[in-house]
Amino acid sequence: MGRITLDKVAKRFGDVEVIPPLDLTIEEGEFVVFVGPSGCGKSTLLRLIAGLEDVSGGQIRIDGKDATLTPPAKRGLAMVFQSYALYPHMSVRKNIAFPLKMAGMDQAEQDRRIDNAAKILNLTDYIDRKPGQLSGGQRQRVAIGRAIVREPAAFLFDEPLSNLDAALRVGMRLEITELHSRLKTTMIYVTHDQVEAMTMADKIVVLRAGHIEQVGSPLELYRSPRNLFVAGFIGSPKMNLIAGAEAKKHGAATIGIRPEHINVSKTEGAWKGRVGVSEHLGSDTFFYVHDTGLVDDITVRVPGEFDLKSGDTVYLTPEADKIHRFDDKGLRFE
Amino acid sequence: MSTQHSRSAAKLMIAPATFLLFVWMLVPLVMTIYYSFQRYRLLTPDRRGFIGFDNYVNFIDNPAFWSSMGNTLLLVGGVLVITIVFGILFALLLDMPMFGQGIVRILVIAPFFVMPTVSALVWKNFFMNPVNGLFAFAAKALGLQPYDFLSQAPLASIIGIVSWQWLPFATLILLTAIQSLDSEQLEAAEMDGAPALSRFFYIKLPHLSRAITVVILIQTIFLLSVFAEILVTTNGGPGTASTNLTYLVYAKSLLSFDVGAGSAGGVIAIILANIVAIFLMRAIGKNLDS
Numbered sequence: 001m002g003r004i005t006l007d008k009v010a011k012r013f014g015d016v017e018v019i020p021p022l023d024l025t026i027e028e029g030e031f032v033v034f035v036g037p038s039g040c041g042k043s044t045l046l047r048l049i050a051g052l053e054d055v056s057g058g059q060i061r062i063d064g065k066d067a068t069l070t071p072p073a074k075r076g077l078a079m080v081f082q083s084y085a086l087y088p089h090m091s092v093r094k095n096i097a098f099p100l101k102m103a104g105m106d107q108a109e110q111d112r113r114i115d116n117a118a119k120i121l122n123l124t125d126y127i128d129r130k131p132g133q134l135s136g137g138q139r140q141r142v143a144i145g146r147a148i149v150r151e152p153a154a155f156l157f158d159e160p161l162s163n164l165d166a167a168l169r170v171g172m173r174l175e176i177t178e179l180h181s182r183l184k185t186t187m188i189y190v191t192h193d194q195v196e197a198m199t200m201a202d203k204i205v206v207l208r209a210g211h212i213e214q215v216g217s218p219l220e221l222y223r224s225p226r227n228l229f230v231a232g233f234i235g236s237p238k239m240n241l242i243a244g245a246e247a248k249k250h251g252a253a254t255i256g257i258r259p260e261h262i263n264v265s266k267t268e269g270a271w272k273g274r275v276g277v278s279e280h281l282g283s284d285t286f287f288y289v290h291d292t293g294l295v296d297d298i299t300v301r302v303p304g305e306f307d308l309k310s311g312d313t314v315y316l317t318p319e320a321d322k323i324h325r326f327d328d329k330g331l332r333f334e
Numbered sequence: 335m336s337t338q339h340s341r342s343a344a345k346l347m348i349a350p351a352t353f354l355l356f357v358w359m360l361v362p363l364v365m366t367i368y369y370s371f372q373r374y375r376l377l378t379p380d381r382r383g384f385i386g387f388d389n390y391v392n393f394i395d396n397p398a399f400w401s402s403m404g405n406t407l408l409l410v411g412g413v414l415v416i417t418i419v420f421g422i423l424f425a426l427l428l429d430m431p432m433f434g435q436g437i438v439r440i441l442v443i444a445p446f447f448v449m450p451t452v453s454a455l456v457w458k459n460f461f462m463n464p465v466n467g468l469f470a471f472a473a474k475a476l477g478l479q480p481y482d483f484l485s486q487a488p489l490a491s492i493i494g495i496v497s498w499q500w501l502p503f504a505t506l507i508l509l510t511a512i513q514s515l516d517s518e519q520l521e522a523a524e525m526d527g528a529p530a531l532s533r534f535f536y537i538k539l540p541h542l543s544r545a546i547t548v549v550i551l552i553q554t555i556f557l558l559s560v561f562a563e564i565l566v567t568t569n570g571g572p573g574t575a576s577t578n579l580t581y582l583v584y585a586k587s588l589l590s591f592d593v594g595a596g597s598a599g600g601v602i603a604i605i606l607a608n609i610v611a612i613f614l615m616r617a618i619g620k621n622l623d624s
């Protein structure tokens with residue numbers, strides 16, 4: 001259970017076409033992440049799948065059945081909202097019980113499922129508190145708990161971690177990934193966080209202005225981005241994109257080289273430049289190199305520490321087999 | 335307002351206002367209490383003097399008193415029920431996107447701006463009048479006997495008029511409360527399989543509880559002292575069928591010229607108001623916490 005197929009699904013708000021017709025298949029048990037810049041339609045797409053918005057065209061199939069006109073409750077999907085959307089006047093237990101109560105489930109089965117969810121998510125300590133008395137991370141867990149008791153065909157997450165602080169995010173990220181490997185239920189996860197997308201996904205869907213730019217596993221996208229947009233979007237720090245004479249040498253309109261694929265030397269190399277800002281993270285060092293005659297700023301990533309100061313001259317050598325070549329339409333070719 | 339210094343400065347600065355309010359409240363209260371123990375009739379002002387609790391005994395001993403107590407509570411309770419039930423319905427309606435929303439909202443709010451005497455007179459003469467009123471006209475058009483609202487169901491009619499005046503207030507407060515409900519909560523409930531009616535009872539109504547409490551508390555204060563509507567429509571009659579405590583105090587002190595009895599009634603009204611207040615705070619005050 002949990003195979004979702006979008007067939008020419010489109011969405012217009014008035015005259016504005018937010019999502020042009022789009023095809024996508026989400027396999028059973030897959031962890032799919034939607035990424036893209038702000039306003040590209042990630043939430044809208046998720047809400048279309050959830051049934052919270054009506055499609056303007058096309059068909060949504062869940063497990064082979066046409067669900068385009070099925071009301072949200074009947075689709076068997078559970079959603080975790082960015083604002084958690086817990087019911088403030090109900091205790092944690094009541095919150096989690098709500099979907100079961102609405103389904104008219106008998107009390108014993110309700111209790112069994114709630115206790116099970118509470119155990120998985122470590123909610124037992126505060127199961128009788130109201131959401132107002134919980135921290136952000138605890139609320140997030142309750143929201144997930146409310147989703148898992150329904151035993152849905154798929155989970156939908158809309159930026160569930162964006163209200164949490166950095167440390168908690170890492171923790172919750174792991175928990176959600178673990179939850180997925182334990183439940184093996186389809187999950188669709190919206191984020192604009194690179195790291196979340198790369199670490200959690202089986203399959204990443206990169207969206208731009210409602211278009212699917214590329215679908216693939218995290219490493220596929222990293223190794224062979226289909227076009228300039230995906231190349232620039234996936235990876236942190238961003239890939240260096242160089243056009244002009246240097247690209248011509250490689251027979252391309254634009255070439256791309258990731259910061260971690262450039263070797264740095266103080267004495268010799270292919271490109272000569274001057275160090276601008278350097279960021280020392282301890283584990284890595286990022287240099288922003290100017291005056292190479294290629295682009296304004298080339299970002300370079302060196303593992304560990306590297307003794308270069310602002311204004312020093314530096315030589316850069318790209319790893320030849322890691323250079324991505326793009327044609328004049330921005331598409332990558334080998 | 336956290337340091338010792340700023341707190342004492344603040345106290346100092348609000349002291350004059352507090353003092354003024356205190357005097358403003360205290361002087362009339364003390365005078366009322368004083369008169370309530372005096373024999374003081376305006377027709378025989380020379381026979382003034384202390385008479386203990388006689389005014390109270392006489393006031394309470396009067397059958398009109400108990401019926402006026404009942405009427406007061408019925409009036410307050412009836413208007414509260416009507417305004418809150420319809421207020422919620424109107425608020426739900428006005429919250430929906432619909433054609434001409436702005437105009438409808440203004441129309442719904444309008445009655446609140448009409449002063450009580452005027453609206454009561456409009457109801458009395460334009461609608462409820464058994465000869466010329468619109469209701470009588472409608473009844474005749476249907477071949478029915480016109481109903482004389484104000485003499486056959488005086489209290490119910492007044493409850494209707496006062497509800498009409500207060501409905502906008504309740505609607506307005508409840509509408510703003512409904513609009514503050516996070517739409518993701520409703521969507522979550524929808525995904526959780528709650529149909530519209532369950533969403534109302536499990537999500538919207540609990541969200542409204544605080545606003546409903548505010549409406550109840552504020553309206554109770556004003557409804558305990560409804561007066562103008564009674565004066566211009568029924569004069570408390572027929573008999574004492576539509577006399578509330580406020581009107582009875584007025585009748586005692588200004589129609590019977592008995593200041594002592596009127597003051598005793600006033601003190602009783604204060605006590606009643608406090609009992610109602612304590613009862614209300616006990617019953618619904620916890621909604622205001624958190």
Ligand SMILES: Nc1ncnc2c1ncn2[C@@H]1O[C@H](COP(=O)(O)OP(=O)(O)OP(=O)(O)O)[C@@H](O)[C@H]1O
Nearest residue numbers: 013016018036037038039040041042043044045192
């Ligand atoms: N109800 C609506 N009416 C009109 N336009 C809308 C509506 N909802 C969303 N849009 C538009 O649709 C586009 C996509 O919105 P959406 O919320 O899906 O973006 P997003 O990818 O989730 O962005 P973010 O990362 O900021 O959450 C935006 O341009 C937005 O302005």
Ligand SMILES: [Mg+2]
Nearest residue numbers: 042043044158
């Ligand atoms: Mg969004």
